[in-house]
Amino acid sequence: MNCSTIIRRNAYITRLLSNRTFCSKVPVVPVKPLERKNNKQFKVDNNTIALLERLSLVKCDTVEGVEVLEDSITFADKILHINTDNIEPLYSVLENENLNLRSDEITQGNCQKDILKNASLTEDDYFVAPPGNIPLHEITTTPSLFSISDIKHKENNANVNILANFNWGPKIVEAVSMNTDTEFSYLSCKMSFDDALFTILLDGLNNSTKEEYLRLHNKMAPYKIALAIDYNDCKHFDTLKELAALIMHKLETKNISTICPNVELPLESQLRENFKIGVTYTAIISENTLSNGIFHLLNSSTMLKEQIHLADFETYATLLCGK
Numbered sequence: 642m643n644c645s646t647i648i649r650r651n652a653y654i655t656r657l658l659s660n661r662t663f664c665s666k667v668p669v670v671p672v673k674p675l676e677r678k679n680n681k682q683f684k685v686d687n688n689t690i691a692l693l694e695r696l697s698l699v700k701c702d703t704v705e706g707v708e709v710l711e712d713s714i715t716f717a718d719k720i721l722h723i724n725t726d727n728i729e730p731l732y733s734v735l736e737n738e739n740l741n742l743r744s745d746e747i748t749q750g751n752c753q754k755d756i757l758k759n760a761s762l763t764e765d766d767y768f769v770a771p772p773g774n775i776p777l778h779e780i781t782t783t784p785s786l787f788s789i790s791d792i793k794h795k796e797n798n799a800n801v802n803i804l805a806n807f808n809w810g811p812k813i814v815e816a817v818s819m820n821t822d823t824e825f826s827y828l829s830c831k832m833s834f835d836d837a838l839f840t841i842l843l844d845g846l847n848n849s850t851k852e853e854y855l856r857l858h859n860k861m862a863p864y865k866i867a868l869a870i871d872y873n874d875c876k877h878f879d880t881l882k883e884l885a886a887l888i889m890h891k892l893e894t895k896n897i898s899t900i901c902p903n904v905e906l907p908l909e910s911q912l913r914e915n916f917k918i919g920v921t922y923t924a925i926i927s928e929n930t931l932s933n934g935i936f937h938l939l940n941s942s943t944m945l946k947e948q949i950h951l952a953d954f955e956t957y958a959t960l961l962c963g964k
Contacts, residue, residue, distance in 0.1 A: 867915040
């Protein structure tokens with residue numbers, strides 16, 4: 642191939658390329674970002690962290706946990722100003738593609754009850770394994786209360802303490818040691834029941850609300866469910882009182898610890914009495930319950946109410962309390 646042929650071929654290729662339109666992923670002009678420029682770093686106060694821990698029962702007040710939480714809020718704030726009115730939610734990144742889906746036919750399912758029959762104990766439709774030694778942070782309202790001390794190594798063992806960090810200083814609640822001075826290594830734990838109970842009660846007192854009632858974890862509450870009566874017409878009071886006694890009797894037959902305080906007090910006073918003894922759930926029956934069978938169940942941890950029908954309450958309470 643001579644030189645002139647090569648030149649003509651390169652010129653032909655150049656003309657083809659110049660007439661072809663390429664789809665570049667790089668924008669031709671600068672694109673204005675949708676994110677709002679905001680160098681402000683959000684800070685989460687201790688009260689918010691304590692509330693999140695009580696609701697989720699997850700320790701999140703470590704330095705790393707707080708940083709992740711604050712970074713997430715800061716990132717979300719950058720796109721909070723974007724107008725999403727009349728914008729349908731994106732349910733798949735491939736929603737504009739043709740996807741071949743199998744037919745939605747149920748071949749096996751609805752066998753939850755049969756599966757749960759294999760468990761000797763269930764809670765909220767979950768299998769309950771033998772508890773063994775339940776960690777203290779799982780039965781307190783503030784998981785971050787506890788920390789681990791530095792490990793102290795000796796000749797044939799290593800020792801570490803579980804500490805409860807109160808405002809006035811740390812308190813040892815459990816001592817763990819690993820011994821290797823024999824043919825086999827073994828782990829030993831020492832805990833005083835009095836110290837553990839004292840720690841849980843102090844934690845409940847520290848988390849007392851402005852109403853000054855004791856806040857306990859639902860596993861430690863002496864009563865799982867309490868009854869309260871909300872009435873305006875005195876002529877229905879006796880009927881509501883008999884209904885409360887019937888509900889209490891049915892729950893006690895299921896070994897669910899239930900209490901019915903002085904229902905002659907105003908509703909707010911009844912609830913306050915229940916909160917003071919750490920009751921987890923309060924069933925509030927009213928005059929409407931006599932007509933439609935529906936009442937409110939108040940969760941003392943979240944202060945949220947849900948509507949329950951009397952016919953379903955016995956079964957639902959059994960699931961809540963793991964009976």
